[in-house]
Amino acid sequence: MTRHAPKDGRGGRALLTPGRVGFLALVVLILVLIFQNTQSTQIRVLVPKVTLPLWVALLAAALLGAVCGAYLARRRRR
Secondary structure, X not given: OXXXXXXXXXXXXXXXXXXXXXXXXXXXXXXXXXHHOXXXXXXXXXXXXXXXXXXXXXXXXXXXXXXXXXXXXXXXXX
């Protein structure tokens, strides 16, 4: 049998794959969550209390989660 490449003009690489669409949807949801929560809040980081905008804490948590996820995905590939 012969295989035929998809006719998308890019040699078989589609611009919008289900993984990319899901990733973009997740990014949009995170950005909406961050921009809707702009009030200041107190956060206890181990011992001290820190007052900062909630969006900063949400962004920090999202970035930390992304770094941990990327680390685990990379480690799993090996």
